[in-house]
Structure formats: structure tokens, C-alpha cells
Amino acid sequence: MAKPPLSMQPTGWFQVAWSAEVGVGDVHRMKYFDRELIAWRTSSGEIAIMDAYCEHLGAHLGYGGRVEGERLVCPFHGWEWSTEGRNLCIPYEKRPNPGRRIRSYPAVERNEGVYLWHDIDGRAPYFEVPDVFTGFGDGITEADYYPAYGQSTLHRQQLELHPQYVLENGVDFAHFEFVHKVPITPEFTRQDFAEPVSYVDFTITFGGDGAESIDEVTSGVNAINGGLGVAVTKSWGMIDNRTVSAVTPVDDSTCDVRFAVWIGREPGDDGDTQPRSANRVARAVIEQFEADIHIWQHQRYSDPPALARSEYEGFTALRTWAAQFYPETRRTAAHGHR
Numbered sequence: 001m002a003k004p005p006l007s008m009q010p011t012g013w014f015q016v017a018w019s020a021e022v023g024v025g026d027v028h029r030m031k032y033f034d035r036e037l038i039a040w041r042t043s044s045g046e047i048a049i050m051d052a053y054c055e056h057l058g059a060h061l062g063y064g065g066r067v068e069g070e071r072l073v074c075p076f077h078g079w080e081w082s083t084e085g086r087n088l089c090i091p092y093e094k095r096p097n098p099g100r101r102i103r104s105y106p107a108v109e110r111n112e113g114v115y116l117w118h119d120i121d122g123r124a125p126y127f128e129v130p131d132v133f134t135g136f137g138d139g140i141t142e143a144d145y146y147p148a149y150g151q152s153t154l155h156r157q158q159l160e161l162h163p164q165y166v167l168e169n170g171v172d173f174a175h176f177e178f179v180h181k182v183p184i185t186p187e188f189t190r191q192d193f194a195e196p197v198s199y200v201d202f203t204i205t206f207g208g209d210g211a212e213s214i215d216e217v218t219s220g221v222n223a224i225n226g227g228l229g230v231a232v233t234k235s236w237g238m239i240d241n242r243t244v245s246a247v248t249p250v251d252d253s254t255c256d257v258r259f260a261v262w263i264g265r266e267p268g269d270d271g272d273t274q275p276r277s278a279n280r281v282a283r284a285v286i287e288q289f290e291a292d293i294h295i296w297q298h299q300r301y302s303d304p305p306a307l308a309r310s311e312y313e314g315f316t317a318l319r320t321w322a323a324q325f326y327p328e329t330r331r332t333a334a335h336g337h338r
């Protein structure tokens with residue numbers, strides 16, 4: 001186990017909560033990117049993410065801060081703040097203080113999760129969080145799946161790993177037999193790292209289909225990586241499941257890992273609770289992801305790695321792509337964001 005040598009301040013969208021954890025009127029405390037943060041939800045349902053401390057005298061708004069309509073009221077002296085961190089009211093003055101702003105962050109909700117846009121240079125979002133349902137353009141919607149939160153989600157906190165470790169799975173054909181116990185080495189059919197949102201497709205079988213070589217396999221996974229923070233997958237040719245994995249730096253050496261699995265609904269079932277059979281599949285998918293986590297959380301990042309000849313191209317493409325999100329390499333890289 002070792003502190004990752006890669007930047008823990010990467011640019012991109014990162015999951016910081018589940019939507020269900022921040023109900024209307026809730027002020028949710030959290031720490032990411034080495035900052036104390038809050039996520040709160042207004043009466044109209046809008047989510048806001050900002051630094052946790054009041055700009056007046058520094059009260060932590062996550063301890064006693066109160067949502068009133070579209071405003072957050074500080075528990076210390078009652079100053080009122082907007083979702084963008086602007087001061088709207090000082091209760092004992094005629095006018096608010098327009099000059100002081102609590103730092104706020106672009107926030108979106110997607111697939112039962114809350115995502116924060118992080119960029120240490122303060123640039124606006126320049127790509128979107130991929131949608132696990134609509135992102136693959138196959139006409140599927142959220143309504144076709146059982147909800148994930150609470151029945152097929154995983155949240156592991158403060159592990160010594162890095163978002164890039166997770167994405168390297170998308171070029172690492174050799175680990176599947178050893179970590180995931182697949183009977184045949186999978187084959188990558190697409191590795192497209194041209195843009196901040198990248199694409200990886202592979203053919204894979206978990207056995208039981210009689211396939212004896214990769215050419216006979218009739219199942220696989222398509223993945224979309226939204227920067228380093230979030231990857232969504234769609235399976236085909238096997239029990240219908242979609243997943244989101246999200247890795248978010250907490251401080252200089254640790255990350256939170258979240259994983260969600262959606263199983264396709266049985267025809268005619270519009271309940272929210274997964275049937276036992278769906279839950280079994282979801283558990284199996286989560287166990288596969290946990291097998292990866294077990295490696296990642298004890299791994300030491302190898303740079304330069306001792307790559308086999310057949311691994312060279314994929315890993316080079318992945319690592320070159322990843323560099324655009326790191327403040328240290330962005331300024332000198334030839335392949336930075338344009």
C-alpha cells in the first residue's frame with residue numbers, strides 16, 4: 001500500500017454523495033479534495049455544493065445550518081446564502097454583503113448520484129457526466145431498471161488508491177483471468193481516448209456459455225469514462241446490468257470509491273425492490289468490483305511500468321489521456337484539453 005504519486009487534484013466530475021443522502025432541506029457534510037464541503041437541497045429540489053464555512057465569522061454550515069426556501073441560513077448570526085454562495089441577507093443590517101462569496105461548485109445529479117465539478121484553475125465544466133442509461137444511445141431509460149441505491153450500491157471510504165488505477169482496467173486485458181477468474185482472456189474491440197470522455201468496449205465471458213475461444217464469445221461490456229472520476233458500463237449478451245464506478249479524492253493520499261449496479265426489470269414489474277434473482281446478479285457484479293478494489297487499495301503505482309509487448313499500446317494511450325486532467329502535466333502536455 002502506498003500513497004499514489006499521481007495528482008490528487010485532478011480536473012473533472014466526481015461523485016460526492018448519493019442523491020438520496022441529501023433530501024429537501026438537508027445540509028450534508030463531506031470532505032473531498034482536502035476541503036470541508038457541504039451539499040444542501042433547496043425547497044424546490046435544487047442541489048448546491050459549497051465550502052462548509054460561513055464567510056462571516058467562519059461557522060461550519062453543516063452543523064446547524066438551516067435551509068429556508070432557496071437559501072441557507074447560518075446558525076451563528078443568521079446570514080443567508082444563495083446556492084451560488086452569495087450573501088443575500090444580514091438579518092440585522094439593511095443590505096447584504098455582495099462582496100463576500102462562499103466558494104461554490106458546479107453540481108449535477110445523475111443516475112442517483114451527486115457529482116461535483118473540480119478544477120483547481122476554476123475552469124467551467126467542459127464535458128458531461130456520462131449517463132448510464134441514455135449514454136449508450138440504445139433507447140433505454142432509468143425506468144427499465146430497478147433502482148440501485150440501498151440495494152446494490154457500494155461505498156468504500158478513504159482507500160489509498162487513485163482514480164486512474166480504476167480506469168487502467170479498461171486497457172488491462174491480462175488481469176481478468178486472475179482477478180475476475182474469467183475462463184478466456186477478453187478482447188478489447190474499442191479503446192478511444194481522443195476526448196476527455198473516452199470509450200472502451202470488450203468481449204468477455206464469465207463462463208457457462210460453452211465458448212472455447214474468444215471468437216465464440218457472444219457477450220461483452222461497453223464502457224464510457226467521463227474523465228477520471230466516473231465510468232459507466234453497459235453489458236450485452238448476459239443478464240442485463242449497468243454499472244457506475246466513481247472514485248473521488250478525499251485528501252492527499254486517499255479516495256472514496258462508489259459503485260452502483262442496476263439490473264434490468266422483469267417484464268411487468270414496476271416495483272422498486274429488486275427480486276431476489278436480480279439481487280443475486282447485482283451481488284456478483286459488486287463482488288467482481290471488490291476483487292479489483294482489493295488489488296487497487298494495496299497497489300503501488302508503477303511508473304514506468306514493466307509492460308509486456310501486447311500491453312504497451314493500451315497503457316500508453318490510457319496514461320497519455322489521463323495526463324490531461326492533472327494540473328502538473330496539463331501545462332506542458334502536448335495532448336491537453338483544447
Ligand code: FES
Pocket residue numbers: 054055056057058059074075076077078079
Ligand atoms: S458566522 Fe455565519 S452568520 Fe456569522
Ligand SMILES: [Fe+2]
Pocket residue numbers: 169175179180292
Ligand atoms: Fe477489473
